[in-house]
Structure formats: C-alpha cells, structure tokens
Amino acid sequence: AQTVTQSQPEMSVQEAETVTLSCTYDTSESDYYLFWYKQPPSRQMILVIRQEAYKQQNATENRFSVNFQKAAKSFSLKISDSQLGDAAMYFCAYSLGDSNYQLIWGAGTKLIIKP
Amino acid sequence: GAGVSQSPSNKVTEKGKDVELRCDPISGHTALYWYRQSLGQGLEFLIYFQGNSAPDKSGLPSDRFSAERTGGSVSTLTIQRTQQEDSAVYLCASSGPGQGSPYEQYFGPGTRLTVT
Numbered sequence: 001a002q003t004v005t006q007s008q009p010e011m012s013v014q015e016a017e018t019v020t021l022s023c024t025y026d027t028s029e030s031d032y033y034l035f036w037y038k039q040p041p042s043r044q045m046i047l048v049i050r051q052e053a054y055k056q057q058n059a060t061e062n063r064f065s066v067n068f069q070k071a072a073k074s075f076s077l078k079i080s081d082s083q084l085g086d087a088a089m090y091f092c093a094y095s096l097g098d099s100n101y102q103l104i105w106g107a108g109t110k111l112i113i114k115p
Numbered sequence: 116g117a118g119v120s121q122s123p124s125n126k127v128t129e130k131g132k133d134v135e136l137r138c139d140p141i142s143g144h145t146a147l148y149w150y151r152q153s154l155g156q157g158l159e160f161l162i163y164f165q166g167n168s169a170p171d172k173s174g175l176p177s178d179r180f181s182a183e184r185t186g187g188s189v190s191t192l193t194i195q196r197t198q199q200e201d202s203a204v205y206l207c208a209s210s211g212p213g214q215g216s217p218y219e220q221y222f223g224p225g226t227r228l229t230v231t
Contacts, residue, residue, distance in 0.1 A: 033218050045222035101218045105158035
C-alpha cells in the first residue's frame with residue numbers, strides 16, 4: 001500500500017527567509033504524481049505545486065520549488081522569500097497515474113511565519 | 116470560472132439523525148472525489164465518481180455512508196444514523212477536462228459536520 005510521511009508536524013521561519021518542508025512516500029509503482037497542497041485557516045485546500053514522477057526536472061512555481069528524489073522516494077517543498085500569507089498547513093499527497101487519481105495524504109506540516 | 120462549491124458550510128446534528136452533504140463540481144469536470152478530514156485521522160479518501168458511476172467506494176467507513184452523483188454533476192454524500200466519530204470536515208474535489216490537468220484536483224471549501 002502507498003503511504004506518505006511528513007515528519008515535521010510544525011515548522012517556523014522568519015519572514016523573507018527560506019524554509020524546506022519534508023515529505024517521503026512509499027510505493028512500488030513507477031508512474032505516479034506528487035503534490036503539495038496548502039490549507040489556510042479558511043479550510044480551502046489549494047494546490048501549490050505538482051510533480052510527475054516520469055519527469056526528472058524539479059517543478060517550480062514562482063517562490064515554490066520541489067526537490068524530487070525518485071530513488072529515495074523523497075519530495076520536499078522549498079518556499080523562498082517567505083511571506084505572512086504563506087502561513088498554513090501544508091500537505092504532501094500522492095496519486096497513481098491511472099484513471100482513479102485518488103489522493104493519499106501525509107499528516108501535514110503547520111508552517112508559522114514570524115514577522 | 117466558478118470553483119467547487121459545497122453546502123452547507125457547517126452542519127450541527129444530533130447523534131442518530133441523517134445528514135446530506137452536497138457538492139457542486141467545476142462545470143465539465145468528469146471526476147469527483149469525497150475526502151474526510153478529521154483531527155485524529157488526517158485526510159482520508161471516501162469515494163470517487165467518474166461520471167455518475169462510482170468505481171471506487173473503498174474508502175467509505177461503514178454502510179451508514181452512501182453517495183450518489185446525478186447528471187454527471189452534483190453529488191450528495193449521505194450519512195445515516197450519525198455517530199460522534201463522524202464529526203469532521205468533509206471535502207469534495209473535482210478534476211477532468213477543461214480547467215487544469217485530469218489529475219489535478221480542485222477542492223471546495225468543505226462542510227464541517229458536528230455530531231452532538
């Protein structure tokens with residue numbers, strides 16, 4: 001069975017600094033997708049960034065980038081120039097590359113931004 | 116365009132009552148997912164629809180839970196004889212042709228269910 005592990009229940013970072021959130025996963029599949037979602041107190045789950053397992057190049061979206069290490073089954077999220085609006089729960093998620101893209105979730109990391 | 120909407124936003128019910136939670140997906144999205152987010156359990160998959168059929172109901176926790184989707188659009192999650200352990204936020208997501216990639220799920224704001 002596939003599992004996703006986020007080992008950091010909480011992280012804090014100074015505004016404008018860089019922070020890295022960790023995620024590891026376990027799967028025997030070769031074709032899958034990985035995601036980072038952000039959930040602010042409003043409860044709305046927002047997609048931050050995605051990575052297709054077949055792509056070697058790490059995904060980037062503005063201040064957000066990932067370090068995808070397929071052999072190590074690691075998928076960390078780096079947030080550069082942290083802003084107060086980045087404060088939220090961050091969830092790492094995995095889905096298979098077939099017709100049912102159900103997400104398997106990590107437990108989440110609470111990110112605190114210090115002004 | 117409009118995102119995924121869910122209603123009600125919050126629902127308080129007495130133990131033993133039935134509740135219905137509604138999800139309106141993004142127009143044109145063929146896939147619809149229900150997840151449950153509870154304090155002790157994190158996020159868990161409940162059920163998946165492709166069109167009106169549900170090929171994967173593996174996550175439904177008991178036979179008190181059921182879901183349907185009509186017209187390839189609106190979905191209703193029904194919980195019968197609610198128990199206190201059903202208290203959670205129920206999230207709906209959709210994906211498919213049109214907005215985003217088929218494997219990118221767009222989420223609604225969730226329904227917070229409290230069973231007293």
